Amino acid sequence: MSYDYDKWLRPGKLPHIWCPGCGHGIVMKGLIRALDICGLEKKNTAIVSGIGCASRLPGYIDANTLHTAHGRAAAFATGVKMAKPEMTVICCGGDGDGTAIGGNHFIHACRRNIDMTYVLMNNHIYGMTGGQFSPCTPTGAKASTTPYGNPDPIFDISKLAIGAGATFVARTTAFHATQIDKLIAEGIKHKGMAIIEVVDDCPTTYGRRNKFRSVIDMMKVLKETAVPVAAAAKMTADQLEGKILTGVLYKEDKPEYCEQYAKVIAKAQGA
Amino acid sequence: MAKKVALIQGNTACALGAVYAGCNFFGGYPITPSTEVAEVLSEELPKVGGKFMQMEDEIAAMASIIGASLAGAKALTATSGPGVSLKQELIGYACIAEVPCVIINVMRGGPSTGMPTGPGQSDVQQAKWGTHGDHATIALVPASIQEIFTETVRAFNLAEKYRMPVQVLFDEIVGHMREPITFPEPGELEIINRTAPTVAPKDYKPYDTSFGDVPPLAAFGSEYRFHVTGLNKAQDGFPTTKAEYVDAEERRQVRKVESPENAAAIESNEEYLCDDAEVVVFAYGSTSRSARYAVNELRKEGIKAGLFRPITLWPFPEKRISALGKQAKAIVVPEMNLGQMILEVERVTKGTCAVAGVNRVDGDPLNPGEIMKKVKEVM
Amino acid sequence: MSSAKIEVIEKYCKGCAICAEFCPTQVLEMDAFVVKVAKPEACIACMQCELRCPDFAIKVHKD
Numbered sequence: 001m002s003y004d005y006d007k008w009l010r011p012g013k014l015p016h017i018w019c020p021g022c023g024h025g026i027v028m029k030g031l032i033r034a035l036d037i038c039g040l041e042k043k044n045t046a047i048v049s050g051i052g053c054a055s056r057l058p059g060y061i062d063a064n065t066l067h068t069a070h071g072r073a074a075a076f077a078t079g080v081k082m083a084k085p086e087m088t089v090i091c092c093g094g095d096g097d098g099t100a101i102g103g104n105h106f107i108h109a110c111r112r113n114i115d116m117t118y119v120l121m122n123n124h125i126y127g128m129t130g131g132q133f134s135p136c137t138p139t140g141a142k143a144s145t146t147p148y149g150n151p152d153p154i155f156d157i158s159k160l161a162i163g164a165g166a167t168f169v170a171r172t173t174a175f176h177a178t179q180i181d182k183l184i185a186e187g188i189k190h191k192g193m194a195i196i197e198v199v200d201d202c203p204t205t206y207g208r209r210n211k212f213r214s215v216i217d218m219m220k221v222l223k224e225t226a227v228p229v230a231a232a233a234k235m236t237a238d239q240l241e242g243k244i245l246t247g248v249l250y251k252e253d254k255p256e257y258c259e260q261y262a263k264v265i266a267k268a269q270g271a
Numbered sequence: 272m273a274k275k276v277a278l279i280q281g282n283t284a285c286a287l288g289a290v291y292a293g294c295n296f297f298g299g300y301p302i303t304p305s306t307e308v309a310e311v312l313s314e315e316l317p318k319v320g321g322k323f324m325q326m327e328d329e330i331a332a333m334a335s336i337i338g339a340s341l342a343g344a345k346a347l348t349a350t351s352g353p354g355v356s357l358k359q360e361l362i363g364y365a366c367i368a369e370v371p372c373v374i375i376n377v378m379r380g381g382p383s384t385g386m387p388t389g390p391g392q393s394d395v396q397q398a399k400w401g402t403h404g405d406h407a408t409i410a411l412v413p414a415s416i417q418e419i420f421t422e423t424v425r426a427f428n429l430a431e432k433y434r435m436p437v438q439v440l441f442d443e444i445v446g447h448m449r450e451p452i453t454f455p456e457p458g459e460l461e462i463i464n465r466t467a468p469t470v471a472p473k474d475y476k477p478y479d480t481s482f483g484d485v486p487p488l489a490a491f492g493s494e495y496r497f498h499v500t501g502l503n504k505a506q507d508g509f510p511t512t513k514a515e516y517v518d519a520e521e522r523r524q525v526r527k528v529e530s531p532e533n534a535a536a537i538e539s540n541e542e543y544l545c546d547d548a549e550v551v552v553f554a555y556g557s558t559s560r561s562a563r564y565a566v567n568e569l570r571k572e573g574i575k576a577g578l579f580r581p582i583t584l585w586p587f588p589e590k591r592i593s594a595l596g597k598q599a600k601a602i603v604v605p606e607m608n609l610g611q612m613i614l615e616v617e618r619v620t621k622g623t624c625a626v627a628g629v630n631r632v633d634g635d636p637l638n639p640g641e642i643m644k645k646v647k648e649v650m
Numbered sequence: 651m652s653s654a655k656i657e658v659i660e661k662y663c664k665g666c667a668i669c670a671e672f673c674p675t676q677v678l679e680m681d682a683f684v685v686k687v688a689k690p691e692a693c694i695a696c697m698q699c700e701l702r703c704p705d706f707a708i709k710v711h712k713d
Contacts, residue, residue, distance in 0.1 A: 002657070002700060002709035010498075013509075014662055014706055020683075021666035025704025046491050048338070051501075059498055059509060064491035066341060067500040067510075068334065069364050075331035079338025079346070082322045083296055084492040087342070105334070108327035177701045203666075216671045261322060268317035 008032045008042075010062045017056055019127075021215025023174025023200040024054050027121055030180025030198075031092070032061070037185040038088070046089045048077040050102055053128045054094040054121040054200075071102025074109035077116055085258040088188060091118040096126045096134035099155050103135075110164035110193050114257035117187040117194040121174075122157055123202040131205025142209040161195035162250045168194035169250040174201055175222035176246060186248065192256045199226075199244050275454045281419045281446040282349075285375055285439070286311035288423030289347050291455065293462055294373075295321035296344035298335030300328055300354060303387040304443040305377035308349035329357035336372045337365050341499060343490030345427055345464075349375035352394050353384060355401065355438075362436050363402035364501045366524065369478070369486070371430040371465055373423070374438045377446040378556075380634055389634030390443035392556055393608035398438050399585050405521055407528035409537055410438040410585040412555040416450035421460065422582065428463040429537060433527055434485050440584070442607060444557035444636055468495055477508040478520065484527040529586055539582040540591060544570065548577030550646050551599045553592070553616055555581050558605050558637050565642035576646055584612070589619045596620030601649040605629035605637045625649050654695035654712040656687045662707035669699035669708055 009032070018024045035045065045063040049055035051070035058065035064087075068076045073091040081089045091109075098106050098120045109116065125143060126132040133143035135155040143150060161169045168190040170183040180198060187194030201207065201218035212218045222244070229247040232240055279287075286308045289297075297316055299309040313323045322339070326332040329350055336346035350358065355376050365372055378394050380386030394401075398410040409429050413422040422439055430437040468475050468487040477497040479486045486506075489495030502510035503517040511517065527533060544566055545551060554562035559580045569576035579595060579602075581588055592615075596602060601624050604613040613628045620626060629645045631637050656677065665683030670676075678699060679688040685708070693710075700710045 002711050005706060009706075015664070016705070018704065020664035020705075021668060022704055025706070026702060029701070029704075029706070042496055043494060044492060046342075059500070062496060064341075064496055065498045066338070066491075067498070067502070068337075069360055069501055072330065072334045072361065075326065075334030076338035078324070078326070078331075079296065079298060079335035079340075079344075080342045080491060081338075082324060082335070083339035083342035083344040083346075084490075087492050104327050105331050108331070215666045215668060219668060219671070261317075265317040265320055268314070269320075 003033065005029060005032050008035055008062055009060055013060050016060055018053060019204040021201065021203045022053070023123065023198070024057065024121055026174045026177055027119065027180055027198050027200065028057050028060065030177060031090070031119060031184055033181035034184035034188060037181060038188045040088050044087050046077070046080050046087050048073045048080065048089065048091050050093040050097040052094040052097045052126065054092060055097055057092050071097050071100070072105060073097070074102065074105040074118065078109060078114055081114055081116055081258065082261070089116045090188070091116060093120060094127070095120065095122040095124065095136035095157065099135045099157055099160065107160065107164035110161050110166035110195065112257040113165055113167050113192040113254050115191055115193070117184065117196065119184060119196045119198065120157055121198050121200045123200040123206060125202045125206040127202045127205045131209065144205070157197045158195065158249050165193070166195045166250070167192035167252045167254050168248070170195070170248045171197040171199065171244065172246045173199040173222040173226050173244060175219050176226060179246065183248070190251070192254060274456065276451055277454070278449050278451050279416060280307065280449045281416050281441060282307035282377065283311050284416045284420040284452055285349070285423050286315060287454070288420035289373070289427070290315050290319060291420070291460065292345065292424040292427035293464070294345045294347045294427065295319065296336060296339035296346040297322070297348065298324045298326050298332040298339065298346065299348050300326055300332045300350065302351045302354045304379055304446050305349045305351050305375060308375055308377070329354040330361060333358040333361040337361060337368070337370045340370050340372050341491050343492065345431070347373045347375065349377070351377050351379050352381045352391070355394060355397060359402040363404055363406065365436040366402065366406040367501055368499050369434040369488070369524065370436070371434055371488070372436050373426045373430050374436055375423070376438055376440045378440055378442045380632060386634050388443070390557065390607060390636060391632065392442050392558065392606050393611065393632065394440060395584060395608070396611045398440055405525060407435070407525045408438070408585040409433065409435065409528060409583070410440055411582060412440050412584045413582065414445060414556050414559045414580065416445070416448065416452050418582070419445065420452060424460050424462070428461065431465040432463050432485070434465060434488055435528070440556070442556045472496070476506045478504065478506045480506060480523060484523050534586040537583055537586060538588050540588050541580040541582060543578040543580065545577035545579055545595065547575055548599055549575040550601045550603060550650055551577050551579050551595050552642060552646065553579045553602050553604045553612070555584060555612070558607060561637050561639045562605060562642055565639040565646070568639060569643055569646055574646065574650065587615045587619070592616055593619045596623040599624050601625040601627065603627050603629060603642065603645050603649060605642050605645070607631055607637060654693045654710050656690065656693060656699065657709040657711060658685055658687065659707045659709070660684050662705045664705050666704065668702050668704065672698055672702055674698065
């Protein structure tokens, strides 16, 4: 059967704002399927974003949705979650939003291990402002502000999340559509901070500056460079050079923040 | 039974006033001279089932209270000038998205790191114009420990009633000064909570003006689902660039505070010996305490001086100051800054009286003698 | 061959061609920036096109 996305879409909002071939739409569909897999109730679901192309996602979803300021999604979401711990809180946004201007909020949300799921669409560029380089633009790549090639090294978002204390970290790509929903759903079910990095494509502001002839070229690169973690375990460092490790990269059970704070309340009340 | 009395500092009174008002979420970041507000709330909020969060920075603190408020909490943050500078981005967000919340600014010297342990009153124009874009501001300036308590309660009431951020500014002197306070009994002070929607969930619009200039606000996690954005939006909460929606929403958001009726309801002043005053001292916060002393001394010398003390600083008490400007020969404006609210006094008196400032930014309070000297100069 | 029917919602299609490219049996073709179902009889109802379409523009109906 054709999948019924309409049950989680706000009526009348399509077509969405994203460019032809932009993977954000593929990720949004994966997120909707994940909401479904988890059997979430709309009233208890909040989706919080920052600013940027990817951050326009919540407007399309029929839930409690909060489109905040640039980089601030995790901090707003922390307030929502603490006020209503029974809600499922999902953040979404792009690489510049989440790891540059929002980097501090991102790592501290990971450190607290607060029960949220952050879907980070990493398309290596600031798309909405016209293609400036982000902390995830590959070294040497062209962006509108790196006309001579990007001199900056990149953030590895998943490693950053693991280092900061997130207890569920997974990665996939916009090509691997069936993995997107599974990983997001697993993240939602995980008690604690879950980071799902989706390596994504921006044909309009990244692809055309970096010798990708089409969206298809970009999708093929995602397909060909992805290596599942199990396969990667048998490969050498040289073989893994330039590859994207996909799947669940890290999982750990650790005390969750809202539960820890509930203990503070119990203590304060003399329990 | 006698009411509970205590000798506490202003920052403590602020924290306890917040609890009285029903605050159940605090998001903050340590900064002198406001830290006691956070410290007291870290102890008191969990006792009443509330949440205290020390966030990773000032911006996150502001973000967390907006998020918590949208999920139905009554939320507070407390900081000082450098923190308020960082929060400006999201104070603007709370303005445009119309999210009730309270921001405490215990004022120190500035700009930048300035004088962290010294008092200042140099954030009063920042309170009005700190965040970019047109917006209305409510800012309260209590001058005593008792008043910090009641004004913190009123700040929550105004935030909830008008669906917006409300700032409470008091200088370090009042923040750290200890005075006796008589705690109001539960129920003694009015507590206002935001108006919840009554329409069916499917008909709910978060910026529906059919109920007036302050639309009812639902909470995340209720039967009402809605979208919130910092973009200009239409009544349904979704972004728009249509001129008629953008214009109407911006004007409404200013009108809900600055219309004559609403401004009058938000206004709160103390007038001391102003009825026959030939010279009026316009003073707020700790400076008003020196000003009161000066007025009493001047009266003893036969000079008809009065004190006008705004408790609501923004919206500015235009009507009363305009009237006093016609009645008095002069208005003297002592401030622990280089002349900020004097600009408003000059603006609204339109040259009908002399206006003179007494200014100090060296970390010491203005003393009565300095104010008396200036009054005698302008008389 | 399956009894699947591919529905293209033309007003949503932005012509990215991802669906056509990754269709294992080349059912879909691009026609002036809108996808069209060129060889419906070849469809094996794998759902790849619906899954990959970023624009909610394809629905694959099977019995």
